Amino acid sequence: MTTLGTATAAPGEQATGRLTVGEARDGSEVALPVCVINGERDGKTLYVQAVSDGDELNGLGVVQRLVPRLDPADIAGEILIVGIVNWYGFQVAEHRNPIDDTKTNRAYPGNETGTTSERIAHATFSAGVGADLAVDLHQGSTSQMINEVRVRCGRRHRLHRECLDLAKTFDCGHILDQRGPSGQLARALPDEGVPTIDPELGGAVGWDEESIRYGVRGMMNVLTDYGFLDGTVAESKQTRASGFDQYGSPAGGLVDLHPELGDEVARGDTLFEITDVFGSVKESVTADSSGIFWRARRLPQVAQGEYVCSVGTGVDSY
Known part of the structure; x- marks a missing residue:
């Protein structure tokens, strides 16, 4: 039993x-x-x-x-x-x-x-x-x-x-x-x-x-x-990834994500832009390291310093 x-x-x-x-x-x-x-x-x-x-x-x-x-x-x-x-x-x-x-x-x-x-x-x-x-x-x-x-x-x-x-x-x-x-x-x-x-x-x-x-x-x-x-x-x-780089927003506004989930990103690639409510770009954020675009916030509105996305780093194949 x-x-x-x-x-x-x-x-x-x-x-x-x-x-x-x-x-x-x-x-x-x-x-x-x-x-x-x-x-x-x-x-x-x-x-x-x-x-x-x-x-x-x-x-x-x-x-x-x-x-x-x-x-x-x-x-x-x-x-x-x-x-x-x-x-x-x-x-x-x-x-x-x-x-x-x-x-x-x-x-x-x-x-x-x-x-x-x-x-x-x-x-x-x-x-x-x-x-x-x-x-x-x-x-x-x-x-x-x-x-x-x-x-x-x-x-x-x-x-x-x-x-x-x-x-x-x-x-x-x-x-x-x-x-x-x-x-x-x-x-x-x-x-x-x-x-x-x-x-x-x-x-x-x-x-x-x-x-x-x-x-x-x-x-x-x-x-x-x-x-x-x-x-x-x-x-x-x-x-396989061994860690994350996490990115917060340098400004308040609306997030425009550039990669799709699962995309490979290289150091220096644009991850997202922050625009105001009328579409003008306020800030642009690039990847610090190469990796996989792993996770991102669901809704576009964001406060300054709020979480936006994560890149999986230390990537290899298993």
Whole structure:
């Protein structure tokens, strides 16, 4: 039998249920939606979660499309899924948990008796720590961003190669290979011996069909390449970046971006211009380094000093 929260499945079965993580302000139970898929054959255990940032819905779209495609009769091993991690943020469509003003993906490995976010982190971390590999589905929040996968353990970590290979298998075409901030699941689980990746499935507000398709394909790649499903996955080269150059606006006005997301840029190329409301150019900003145009703000209006875009740097092929 395989159990996660109230979901219990025997070999060859699938079950859904809830994982209790605390109580709301009215004393009602707060419980995350979970799914267990227990394959008919023995194999590895995969842990998957989505919406640890409450307004990042593309990962939930992946879960919604993926689960109906999976027949336990075809699967070797076990798949544990938490469909919505940041329950509080999801209810009000906010990035952070509004109860404790915390970004849930900075609270791992969590604390069983801590804040609401720490309790959620503890419960979901405990679900993932016994797995053989893990995928934490994200998106670029309110910014526009290429589809990419993040390896957050750091290049000196003992599981770096395993995490990098997992990211390559997921195959969004782009990998950010940069040690992440403390408290991220993709940093905490590798310390417990679980290779973990953080796919960032596009960006901007809403439910992006193209990015969801990338995510479903990526999950099917992982399930196939790691033996949960029969078949083979064609290996493809990935564009890898080791960091970002971030650019703010030197003036207030409207942003006119020059490259498209995913374009190569060279040092000195114009990244954007700032115009006034009548179209006159006030400032022009060029790239400090060569790289890939990775991320940009969604709306054109910008204050002086406000974030505009990022260029992925230290680019190579993996």
